[in-house]
Amino acid sequence: MKIDFIPIDYGYFDFEGRNYAKIIGRDAKGKRVCLIDSCDVYFWAILKDKLSQKQIQKLQEKIEKIKVDVKGRKTKVEKTELHNKKFLGKDVKALKIFATNYKDLHDVADKLGMPEIEKRRGYDIGFISHYIIEKKFAPLYWYEVSGEILNAGEFGGIADINVDFCIKVNSINPIKKEIFSPKVLAFDIETDEFKIGEGEILMISLVSENFKKVITWKKNKEFPYVEYVKDEAELLEKFSEIIKQISPDFLTGYFSDGFDLPYLKARAEKNGVRLNLGLDGSQPKFSRGIMTTAKIDGIVHVDLLRFIQTAYSQYMQSETMSLNEVSNEFLGESKKKFEFKHSSKIEADEWENYFEYNLQDSILTFNLFNKIWADLLEFTRITQEPVFNVSRNGMSANVEDYIVHNLSKFNEIPEKRPTYDEIGERKRRGKYEGAFVFQPSPGIYENLGIFDFTSSYGSVIVTYNLSKSTLLEKPEKNAYSIDITGRKVYFSKEQGFFPEMLKDIIEKRRQYKGELKDKPDAIKKARSNAFKLLANASYGYLGFFGARYYCEEAAAATAAFARNAIKEIIEKIDKEKYKTIYSDTDSIAFLLNGKTREQAKQFLKKLNSQLPGIMELELEDFYKRGIWVTKRTGELGAKKKYALINYEDKLKIRGFETVRRNWCTLAREVQNKVLKLILEDGNEKKAMEYLKGIVKEVRERKIDLKKMTIRTQLTKPLDEYKAITPHVIAAKRMAEKEIPVDAGGLIEYYIAEAKQENKSKLIRDKVKLIDEEGEYDVDYYLKHQLLPAVENILQVFNVDANILVEKKKQTTLGEF
DNA sequence: GTTCGAGTCGTACC
């Protein structure tokens, strides 16, 4: 039997002591197919130099006698082969050691304490990754697969699962085909309590293509999309039933790893109901550890929150990752409004709203999935790991997956994961010197340009061949070398596999970015973006303590070479009679100084022709005006804080309170407006008029309390705080009121007018939660929010912002 | 009791 097949989910099982991969996917007709396949199971023993043929042969014989018995499972070394391999770029002789069961490789490796063996590697990859690499059978690509249909009962019943058919694989061949539309089911639950399992699950909404449903046991009127069941137990059973009936490739939720699925599990246990969601009828499996993940056999459970966090959050405007904000940004759609109450307090006529609210959450989740699908697909194809992992990976893990899946091109044996002790050691190491930030002079400037390096750190790594495998132990003449805080490090000029992989990533990024410009489409955009993120994350990967190819020297050298590169450009810019105003890491803002934009573009070409390796400088934009301000303390210009306006009158504001979420809306709006007025006109006149009006409104308490709300994140559990800041006080009060406060949650509060007897100087003593009655503290908002937000901007025009509020002092005095 | 620098904390930039 021969079919076109696209692998979606990977699992594995043991049968008669051996490992089998179980791959779920679709054929060309959309039939759901399960493949069963096996592959060689082995790891590597890297041999010491200068062993004789005879010594090696003796060693092989010894190793081939190894047997282990782990928990009743008997594994033995089946055979060994001698190979010429590479390890960290160096030629090595290594024994490929084949064993019965992948799970026992570690135990087999433990028996290889022989003096002839230098290192043991390749037993910590994970069977599924190993299988994908070994069979070159990567997820979400199309293959022609041939094999035999499996009948019920074979492989101890593993083939008896809810798919159209099951095949024992004979051969796999890649074919050219791209199109794949997965079947997606989004879901969301509503409960009486936030704490996992504490309340009842009231309803579950499910949304798929042409399918919208809310199941609930809270009987109400008939609605087309609502299906009533008897009780919570039946609700859970109905949920499983619908999943089985729709049979989606992907089950998706928002924060469903952390909330919906754990909740369902807890309630299923309480009700004595099985939550048999898997294709094999199994219940979701939850991982232990800091982040729980919920895995369903044969169906890929995607928690969108996790993926959106790693793949998009750095480019997002949203200040929280709430479903509402994220949907607003990605889809232009919002959640329905519903005021939460315990179900016992919900009136009969309010239920319809609740049902709609619940349904809308699944609709948003479903639409979000479709929005991010291209990115998830491309990340999966590029890193070649199953979607389940990719959707939960951090960027470092994506980089590492990419490396591990591409090592065979370099004949490289994989490096091991760091041990617990190694991680501790790496974490204890002090910081190395990072990026260069130019000291700006405060002022307002006209006619600016900004250049920046494309994939700056990535192209430095490639250009100077920086990596663990190219780091030289001793100084060499013909090598790249650089000072990193106190010592000099050397990197070979013979290209290493890590820089070469990265070079490929950056080239592909350029290629797809170009193609995207010519003819935009979602997949190209996603591909270009995935390569960009991968390139940008590669530097972080080098310095990440959990990385297999961690190399502090390479990370420090990357930052050092990048510092030199940008400083050189700054010099050249100034030498050419432009004037550098500011620079941070990989970008430079400069004055055109009477030169035309065309001249600046020509100059950019010249700069590029002089750059080494794959380093490339590009034009970010030209700007009509820009403002840099002083720090709050001292005369110096503040770094990472500026505002620009381009020739299309578009503002680019960085670092100012305007963009900081822990400032109240009033201060942010006012500052934004002031910056806009100043940048448009080039003077402060309109801004001053505007400000006077605002100060008056604040004083007369005409500002809506909502605009005075300060939002601050609780970054750790309440009892771990050493300093009791306003937001900690607010959080404590929330806890007292039994409002859920978790690490990671946003705490909202305002500063209220103090009572007469409260003479405390501490701001935290004036904290009120947003639903607590009170009046905002005029003095605080003027002096601690409004003034700081505009003071330094006005100072650029030699205007003392205090004159705006000083009147207040006099009137206050007058009042008393 | 006030002052001031150090320390804590959150958030942003790239």
Add this chain to the structure above:
DNA sequence: ACGGGTACGACTCGAAC
């Protein structure tokens, strides 16, 4: 445990007066 370093600025804390 689940990318890196640089930087600003608010607020509290506690030593020094």
